[in-house]
Amino acid sequence: MNVAIVGTGYVGLSTGVCLAEIGHHVTCIDHDEKKIKLLQKGTSPIFEPGLEELLQKHILSKQLHFTSSIQEGMKGSEFIILSVGTPSKKDGRVQLSELEKAAEQVGAHIEKGMIVLIKSTVPVGTCERIKQIIRNHSKNEAEFHIISNPEFLREGSAIQDTFSADRIIIGYENRDAAERVKELYRPFHAPYVLTNIRSAELIKYAANAFLATKISFINMIANLCEQVGADISEVATGVGMDARIGSDFFRAGIGYGGSCFPKDVQALIHTAEDENIDFSLLKETVAINERQQQILLKKAENVLGDLQGKKIALLGLSFKPNTDDLRQAPSIAISRSLQERGAIITAYDPVIKKWDSASNGNVQLKNSVTDALQNADGVFLVTEWDEFRRLPWPALLETMKRPAVFDGRNCFPTEQVEACKKIEYYPIGRKPIIKSNGESS
Numbered sequence: 001m002n003v004a005i006v007g008t009g010y011v012g013l014s015t016g017v018c019l020a021e022i023g024h025h026v027t028c029i030d031h032d033e034k035k036i037k038l039l040q041k042g043t044s045p046i047f048e049p050g051l052e053e054l055l056q057k058h059i060l061s062k063q064l065h066f067t068s069s070i071q072e073g074m075k076g077s078e079f080i081i082l083s084v085g086t087p088s089k090k091d092g093r094v095q096l097s098e099l100e101k102a103a104e105q106v107g108a109h110i111e112k113g114m115i116v117l118i119k120s121t122v123p124v125g126t127c128e129r130i131k132q133i134i135r136n137h138s139k140n141e142a143e144f145h146i147i148s149n150p151e152f153l154r155e156g157s158a159i160q161d162t163f164s165a166d167r168i169i170i171g172y173e174n175r176d177a178a179e180r181v182k183e184l185y186r187p188f189h190a191p192y193v194l195t196n197i198r199s200a201e202l203i204k205y206a207a208n209a210f211l212a213t214k215i216s217f218i219n220m221i222a223n224l225c226e227q228v229g230a231d232i233s234e235v236a237t238g239v240g241m242d243a244r245i246g247s248d249f250f251r252a253g254i255g256y257g258g259s260c261f262p263k264d265v266q267a268l269i270h271t272a273e274d275e276n277i278d279f280s281l282l283k284e285t286v287a288i289n290e291r292q293q294q295i296l297l298k299k300a301e302n303v304l305g306d307l308q309g310k311k312i313a314l315l316g317l318s319f320k321p322n323t324d325d326l327r328q329a330p331s332i333a334i335s336r337s338l339q340e341r342g343a344i345i346t347a348y349d350p351v352i353k354k355w356d357s358a359s360n361g362n363v364q365l366k367n368s369v370t371d372a373l374q375n376a377d378g379v380f381l382v383t384e385w386d387e388f389r390r391l392p393w394p395a396l397l398e399t400m401k402r403p404a405v406f407d408g409r410n411c412f413p414t415e416q417v418e419a420c421k422k423i424e425y426y427p428i429g430r431k432p433i434i435k436s437n438g439e440s441s
């Protein structure tokens, strides 16, 4: 089948390569010409495991094409997938201008029988508006169909998530169009949920808001663990083993970030507000998350005192491992607060090589963990990149002024704590371990 994807970002590109892999002919469209040129050469503009291999494979197989022209991309396509960004406005509501603009452009080239799938995350009622915009811009009044098809892939595991999706949501008003969409995705072997468009739109927000709330809940339990002498890892395991609760998205830490949870929770609060519903539970999810992002800072102040002039090393900057995405990353909130307190901030991340110090806090990016840790008063483990678990920690800590480790993801290997003669280890929701000359106190 022929598919056009409008918006070749994290979602559009991941979806595009996966649809090519299952045998479709895909044209990815983006108005960013630099991005398109890079993609045409087989280079991925984003860091996403497994993506570049599929990209190169299907450029060669001629199943994957890239263009900055909507007209060229849509020509002969049966399915038009819209996956442009829907970021937050300052007040937390959803900015729909990118999607509306894309809809106008799609409208100008829409043809009879085309199926337009809205994959961008959009508030309830948006798909109906987008349909109207496309119709208003259609020159030939072509009859087309609209489908709400929210996406659930995660950054860092986008390809794997697409091939083993828990479900595919198809919000439809025309049953034949829904059946054609089922056929498009059939090789993924995922269960379908066929529903009306508004329910499909809401499913996406409810899923993200629930997961974010689950994280805030376990973070509060972690904070309680610290006060009552319990261990969050064991508590989360014991609670999560109840099949009704589940152990996924139950890792305590420094709170959730990324381009989705923060904006989608805010958007759902606003949707409820517009219907005169005070979704106070979600407001608390957000408030807990904001406090949690400051927890390493508080611990560091308790241990190191005034942070003015102290050197703090941040390990990991992206909002989670295996991505280069910095959108709403906890590292930004942390470095801004450290800067306010006059700390000197160094950082290392395996893939982030650019950092906007003016808006994200003044951070000196280093090329290695060794350089970042040199002479530091403390290290914050911010993102649980795998490589941090395999470092020669005993030797590294000796290069620090004070071997104080503030572990925001509980990812520092326990055996390494044991191997260190001198360490002050402060995890989340667990007892700190202080060792000097090989003795714990």
Ligand SMILES: NC(=O)c1ccc[n+]([C@@H]2O[C@H](COP(=O)([O-])OP(=O)(O)OC[C@H]3O[C@@H](n4cnc5c(N)ncnc54)[C@H](O)[C@@H]3O)[C@@H](O)[C@H]2O)c1
Pocket: 006, 007, 008, 009, 010, 011, 012, 029, 030, 031, 032, 035, 083, 084, 085, 086, 098, 099, 101, 102, 105, 119, 120, 121, 122, 151, 152, 153, 154, 155, 259, 260
């Ligand atoms: N990032 C994720 O993990 C994820 C997962 C599920 C759903 N979503 C949702 O999917 C949507 C896209 O997210 P993303 O992270 O891929 O966004 P993104 O910002 O990475 O990509 C959007 C792309 O659309 C392009 N674009 C914008 N307007 C265009 C137009 N008129 N014509 C052509 N190209 C245009 C931009 O240049 C950009 O490359 C959002 O609604 C988001 O909430 C994201």
Ligand SMILES: O=c1ccn([C@@H]2O[C@H](COP(=O)(O)OP(=O)(O)O[C@H]3O[C@H](CO)[C@@H](O)[C@H](O)[C@H]3O)[C@@H](O)[C@H]2O)c(=O)[nH]1
Pocket: 121, 151, 152, 153, 154, 155, 156, 208, 211, 215, 248, 249, 250, 251, 252, 253, 254, 255, 256, 257, 258, 259, 260, 261, 264, 319, 320
């Ligand atoms: O137990 C956990 C799990 C995650 N996180 C944090 O939560 C954030 C989001 O992580 P994750 O959900 O893995 O990444 P995203 O790529 O943001 O994916 C979420 O947002 C996407 C965009 O809507 C959805 O498609 C996905 O289903 C949804 O998981 C990150 O900061 C994680 O560190 C935790 O703190 N504890």
